[in-house]
Amino acid sequence: MFDWEKDEFLSSWDRTYVSTNVKPGSTPFDIGTFAALMDDLNQAGPDLPLISYCIIAVSSCAVGRADIVGRFFDHLTTELDPEESRAVFLRIREALTIVYPFLGMPSCIPACYGMIGVIQRKGPEYASNRVLRVATVTDEDVGKGKELRRRIYSSAGNSDIFRLMEEYFADLFTCSTAVTWGYLISKANEQVFAENHSHLIVTSAITALGAARQARSHVKATIGIGNNVEVVKAVVNVVLAIAEWAGKPVQTPDVDECAEQVYKDFASREDSQDKSSCAHTDKRC
Incomplete structure (x- = not known):
């Protein structure tokens, strides 16, 4: 990763646009910590490498540390060619876009500014300006x-x-x-994303925000649309680690309990549908 502190442009850019909301004494960014968390997510499921860094980015915004997203993006793209960098940029950009209604613009904008700073240094060919809407x-x-x-x-x-x-x-x-x-x-x-992946990103942001009731609802929802329980557990554990790193510990849902409720509801619905079908055809079940 490029050394932001020793680079005149990036250090100035960071002070002006990115880290202005960070409180003095906040935990400094450590790439080793976040690289390890990304590895944990990548190992949780075969599709997670496509979105693990998105989960880390939005969770960081939710705990008030959007300033680290630009540095993390810089690390991710250090050895990537422009085409590969554009793909990473687009995924993180869209992850920020879909969670901003839940987190608010002030929580996300420093992340955008940080990534723009990286592109200003590396060149526009390393970012995607593809318009989806x-x-x-x-x-x-x-x-x-x-x-x-x-x-x-x-x-x-x-x-x-x-x-x-x-x-x-x-x-x-x-x-x-x-x-x-x-x-x-x-x-x-x-x-950009599969439906279950985008919702996993949304769930991680809401959980990192500390909205306990909403986090439980979204954990149940994300299991209900097909996310593996072990994957959801890994995401929740990473969110918890990021919150603790930021000094803002959050209450996380019991994923096993949420899954049990989802499966009970599924079984109840199937039973109701079977009974309704029997009544409609006037058959004994």
């Missing part, structure tokens, strides 16, 4: 958002509270459906 939210986005939200949350058990949100906070609920799930996440799923 048109400039306005369309009716198609709204439809995709409704369908994706329904699929994702079908295992979370939040239907009652969502109904109340839609009744009393209609604009907020509609915006989340159309923009977060339709315009942002659905488009990323179509062109």
Whole structure:
């Protein structure tokens, strides 16, 4: 990794745009720590190397340390050619894009600035400027958002509270459906991430944020859409490690307990469907 402290451009860029929100005395970035965490994720499942660094990036933003993302990206791309670097850049960019509604822009912008600093030094050919979305939210986005939200949350058990949100906070609920799930996440799923991968990234950000109830719901949801329980455990453990590194320990969900609830709900639904089918055909079961 390039030495930011010894480089006049990057040290100035970091002070001006990237680390301005970091409190004095915060834990300094250590590539050994984050490389080890990425290795842990990479070994958790065959697809994890495609998104492990995205999980680390968004989790770092969630604990208030977006400043490390540029340095981490710099390390990841040290020995990559421009085409390979563009692929990494695009994945991290889209990971930040799909989690910003959950974390807020101020939590994510220093990560963007840090990555831009790396590109300013290395050259624009090392970044992707590929545009995935048109400039306005369309009716198609709204439809995709409704369908994706329904699929994702079908295992979370939040239907009652969502109904109340839609009744009393209609604009907020509609915006989340159309923009977060339709315009942002659905488009990323179509062109960059598999659906279960994008939701694993979202889950890691929410868990790192310390939103205990929402983290539990999203752990259940991410298992429900097909993520392996051991993979989810590995992600939660890495999130916990990043939070502890940042001095902001969080309460993480019990993944086994969440999985047990998901599987019970699946079994209950199948049983209800079987009984409904018997009643419809007037057969004894």
